[in-house]
Amino acid sequence: MNCVEAIDVMGDAAEDRLDPSCSAGFQEHIEECPPCATYYEQLRITRLALRNLDPAAPEAPARRAELITSFRRAFGERKN
Amino acid sequence: MENHREEEALLARLGRGEEAAFAALVDKLHGRLYAFARTFTTSPALAEDIVQETWLAVIRGLAGFEGRSSLRTWIFGILVRRAKTVASREARRPEVPYPGANGHAENSGEEWDLGYGRRGLWERAPVPWGLEDPAAVFQTKEALEIIDQAVREMPETQRQVVLLRDVEGLEAADACNILGLSETNQRVLLHRGRARVRRALDRYLQGQTDLAGPLMGSARTRGERA
Numbered sequence: 001m002n003c004v005e006a007i008d009v010m011g012d013a014a015e016d017r018l019d020p021s022c023s024a025g026f027q028e029h030i031e032e033c034p035p036c037a038t039y040y041e042q043l044r045i046t047r048l049a050l051r052n053l054d055p056a057a058p059e060a061p062a063r064r065a066e067l068i069t070s071f072r073r074a075f076g077e078r079k080n
Numbered sequence: 081m082e083n084h085r086e087e088e089a090l091l092a093r094l095g096r097g098e099e100a101a102f103a104a105l106v107d108k109l110h111g112r113l114y115a116f117a118r119t120f121t122t123s124p125a126l127a128e129d130i131v132q133e134t135w136l137a138v139i140r141g142l143a144g145f146e147g148r149s150s151l152r153t154w155i156f157g158i159l160v161r162r163a164k165t166v167a168s169r170e171a172r173r174p175e176v177p178y179p180g181a182n183g184h185a186e187n188s189g190e191e192w193d194l195g196y197g198r199r200g201l202w203e204r205a206p207v208p209w210g211l212e213d214p215a216a217v218f219q220t221k222e223a224l225e226i227i228d229q230a231v232r233e234m235p236e237t238q239r240q241v242v243l244l245r246d247v248e249g250l251e252a253a254d255a256c257n258i259l260g261l262s263e264t265n266q267r268v269l270l271h272r273g274r275a276r277v278r279r280a281l282d283r284y285l286q287g288q289t290d291l292a293g294p295l296m297g298s299a300r301t302r303g304e305r306a
Contacts, residue, residue, distance in 0.1 A: 003202060011271050035205035039278075042206060045214045046278040049227050050246035052218035057114030060128060067106055067135045068099055074139050075097030 001025035006036050014044045087151055094142055106135065109152070113159055116243050119236045120163035121170075130166050134159040153254045156244060160258050209285045223284065230280035234273055241266055242273035 001022065006029045012018045013026055030037045093101035113134060117127035137158045145154060217223045231239060231247075237259070244255040245266075256266050 011267065011274065014274075035202040038206045038208050041214075042209060042278050042282065043274060045209070045211070045217055046227075046274050046281060047246055048214070049218035049223065049281070050231075050242065050274070050277060051249060053224060053227055053231070053247050055111045055115035055228070055243075055247070057111040057131070058124070058128070063128065063132050064103075064106060064110075067132070067139070068103055070136055070139050071102045072097070072099060074142070075094070075102075 001029040003029075003033060003036055006030065006033070007039070010036075010040055010043055013040065014047050088147075091145070091147070091151065109155060112243075112248060113155070115247075116156060116159060116240070117163060118232075119240045119243070120160075120167055126166060126170060130159065130163045133162045133166065137162060149254060150250075152248060153250055153258070156248065156250070157258045206282070207286060209282070211285075217281065217285075223281065226280050226284045227277055230277045231273075234276060237261075238269045238273045238276075241269040242277075245270050246274070 005022075006026055009018060009022055009026055018026060030040055090101060090105065094105070110131065113131045114127055117130040117134075118124070120130065121127050134155065138155055141154075141158070145151070149157070211217065218227075231242060234242060240259055241255060241261070244250045244258065245252065250258075252263065252266060255261070256263055259266070261269070
């Protein structure tokens, strides 16, 4: 595997979904190519960081209340 | 998100009409749905409308939800349909573009493109971040803001793919279905999006090295103070 091929499957590798047929070749390339190894490490961290993003929305208490009222109408009046 | 068993438990609670379960679901996903809705419109108010209509459609559809996809996948799929409806209703407003589902003409900039190395492989090799604890990157408020900003600056379709795949953790096939993208296109957009975020983090972290020794130790302290 060369750099181009390694980069091509790096996203899958970062998700631990690498096709088994290229897993060995990818590992071998990463071990012998420091730039790809660095890039791969950074891509893994980047993906983990994105998984930890928790986007916020403006507070909207009236809309939230409207939703809960709608839910109550649809599913009965039960409180918890 | 939640595993299958937790989701089944949640669905059972919702089916019994437990308001607290519904409120918790709203609170958990609301910001995420809003961020996703913003990929369909530049108008914050319209994005809020899209999210609200999505939730109302969720309430209407919940009893018939069969669990063929995860609850999260189902809800985000509903949002896309609501967004298209709202966008077409508001079509006369020029600030409400629906970006379509192709994602072409989104340049990757200076990073790799899948299948094509840059001329001269690694003509500028990436510099290691030298993090003592990689987890610090996503536990630091400042770094998360850098990432959030990078995501917000993405072209719409790229942002949709990154939000669904990496932020929400949806399967590739589900993201393709929801967005009407081919698997190949989805892969390219995801790669470009991740590359963009990596670049933003790289600029941030390399900049930090000039300021302090143990890189993220100092960044974390700043993040906690912020």
